[in-house]
Amino acid sequence: MNDMRVVERSVDSNLSKISARNVQVYYGEAQAIRDVNIEILDRAVTAFIGPSGCGKSTFLRTLNRMNDTIPICRVEGMIELDGENIYDKRVDPVQLRAKVGMVFQKPNPFPKSIYDNVAYGPRIHGLTRNKADLDAVVESSLRKAALWNEVKDRLHAPGTGLSGGQQQRLCIARAVATSPEVLLMDEPCSALDPIATAQVEELIDELRSNFSVVIVTHSMQQAARVSQKTAFFHLGNLVEYDDTSQIFTNPKDPRTESYITGRIG
Numbered sequence: 068m069n070d071m072r073v074v075e076r077s078v079d080s081n082l083s084k085i086s087a088r089n090v091q092v093y094y095g096e097a098q099a100i101r102d103v104n105i106e107i108l109d110r111a112v113t114a115f116i117g118p119s120g121c122g123k124s125t126f127l128r129t130l131n132r133m134n135d136t137i138p139i140c141r142v143e144g145m146i147e148l149d150g151e152n153i154y155d156k157r158v159d160p161v162q163l164r165a166k167v168g169m170v171f172q173k174p175n176p177f178p179k180s181i182y183d184n185v186a187y188g189p190r191i192h193g194l195t196r197n198k199a200d201l202d203a204v205v206e207s208s209l210r211k212a213a214l215w216n217e218v219k220d221r222l223h224a225p226g227t228g229l230s231g232g233q234q235q236r237l238c239i240a241r242a243v244a245t246s247p248e249v250l251l252m253d254e255p256c257s258a259l260d261p262i263a264t265a266q267v268e269e270l271i272d273e274l275r276s277n278f279s280v281v282i283v284t285h286s287m288q289q290a291a292r293v294s295q296k297t298a299f300f301h302l303g304n305l306v307e308y309d310d311t312s313q314i315f316t317n318p319k320d321p322r323t324e325s326y327i328t329g330r331i332g
């Protein structure tokens with residue numbers, strides 16, 4: 068396939084982490100997601116790809132109820148995390164988002180110190196007992212985000228003073244500090260230069276040993292590099308979902324093939 072580099076990596080587990088069934092999403096009268104069914108695996112990276120406006124971000128936001136924050140948005144169907152319906156009235160969306168963390172397109176550190184950015188989640192969720200505990204969580208989260216060595220001597224400097232790539236890794240550290248089980252990433256590298264992108268991609272590959280990672284990307288090269296599973300969306304439909312190597316070398320649906328060969332998009 069052209070110059071597409073498909074990195075063969077095995078899927079470590081076939082355990083489903085998130086199960087979505089017959090999911091429809093509407094913005095007012097307009098339907099943005101049509102009858103999506105998908106099993107998202109634990110300890111694997113799943114990429115959502117597809118042309119602009121096909122519903123990738125909309126569907127991603129259903130997985131931690133970020134769409135609750137959009138008043139005209141309505142979700143139907145069933146989404147389960149480890150068998151539990153995340154739209155059940157008894158589920159607190161704030162607790163849910165500690166379990167299903169999110170990293171956005173543009174790095175968005177809080178206007179606080181590096182330390183306080185990472186400590187924020189554990190503090191509001193009461194996850195640590197004392198300062199030593201919190202220090203340990205901040206350090207381990209920054210290490211998981213491959214940022215510790217660069218910031219360990221300036222933990223009390225503002226997070227907004229870091230470079231773009233460092234800020235994005237700080238946001239990843241902030242997301243992993245609450246020990247989430249799933250990490251949702253909406254085009255996490257689109258504001259980064261190639262070096263910072265490579266660092267974040269390497270990090271995503273490491274994160275999958277502990278988390279289920281779902282990444283929305285416009286870059287098919289990125290999907291091929293970092294994911295084991297790929298879902299192709301088109302006009303609100305999940306057209307094809309398979310092993311990444313299969314999607315990029317031998318897609319079953321002609322719409323998938325047209326997209327990956329550059330004919331649509």
Ligand SMILES: Nc1ncnc2c1ncn2[C@@H]1O[C@H](COP(=O)(O)OP(=O)(O)OP(=O)(O)O)[C@@H](O)[C@H]1O
Nearest residue numbers: 094099117118119120121122123124125126137285
């Ligand atoms: N807050 C919103 N209010 C109304 N319509 C929206 C909203 N967000 C998205 N949409 C619509 O839903 C559809 C899917 O958009 P979405 O952003 O999910 O697509 P996408 O595949 O992530 O696109 P892109 O790759 O351009 O980010 C589009 O028609 C879009 O206009």
